[in-house]
Amino acid sequence: MSLFDDLSTFLEARLDEFLRDNPHLELQAIEDNLRDQEEEAIRLLGDLRLKESRLQQEILNTAQEVQLWHTRVEKAKEKGRMDLAQPAEEHEATLLRQGNQLWGQMEALRQRIQETIDLQRQIQQKRKEVSAQAAQARATRTTTSVDQQWQTAGWQNYNASPPGSSSPQDLEKAFRQWEMDEEIEELKRNMGKG
Numbered sequence: 001m002s003l004f005d006d007l008s009t010f011l012e013a014r015l016d017e018f019l020r021d022n023p024h025l026e027l028q029a030i031e032d033n034l035r036d037q038e039e040e041a042i043r044l045l046g047d048l049r050l051k052e053s054r055l056q057q058e059i060l061n062t063a064q065e066v067q068l069w070h071t072r073v074e075k076a077k078e079k080g081r082m083d084l085a086q087p088a089e090e091h092e093a094t095l096l097r098q099g100n101q102l103w104g105q106m107e108a109l110r111q112r113i114q115e116t117i118d119l120q121r122q123i124q125q126k127r128k129e130v131s132a133q134a135a136q137a138r139a140t141r142t143t144t145s146v147d148q149q150w151q152t153a154g155w156q157n158y159n160a161s162p163p164g165s166s167s168p169q170d171l172e173k174a175f176r177q178w179e180m181d182e183e184i185e186e187l188k189r190n191m192g193k194g
Helices: 002-021 023-078 082-141 146-156 168-193
Strands: none
Touching: 002 023, 023 082
16 A cells, blocks of 8 residues: 555656646646536526525415415404314414425525525636636747647647657666666766775
């Protein structure tokens, strides 16, 4: 597990270094992330609006029930039917409490909808800013040296080798040969001192 952790740490460090050296790619990643967040906020807003519509219908139905039972209470009192009026008043009171609870839920839902709208606007604004920064970085990048361009070629076209480069196996072989040559030179220097 330690080897895996070391490798993971090494790769993360290289990626961080690469992104620092290539800010346009980091901005692109941030822009993509913001786009995903904006889409999620839009989906959430749609879900909340649907809940709001259902809750409005439930409040309307409850209000109609309250109105019906209020009429029944009045009618029972007029006819002297207190045996019906009393339970009808209790049921009307229960419906009123239920309506108040639904109204409270509606207020909380509307607040959540407004917060989601505000969040979506903030994300949209931030995405525009990052998009402008990315465009600026891309424009700046086009004027950078060839060295910078070959560094990002592997990132953008990881399936294809950059123009003029050898295969990864050839590159590995060349590095091993160079590293062996360096070690031999180091040994020669150390032997010459001894």
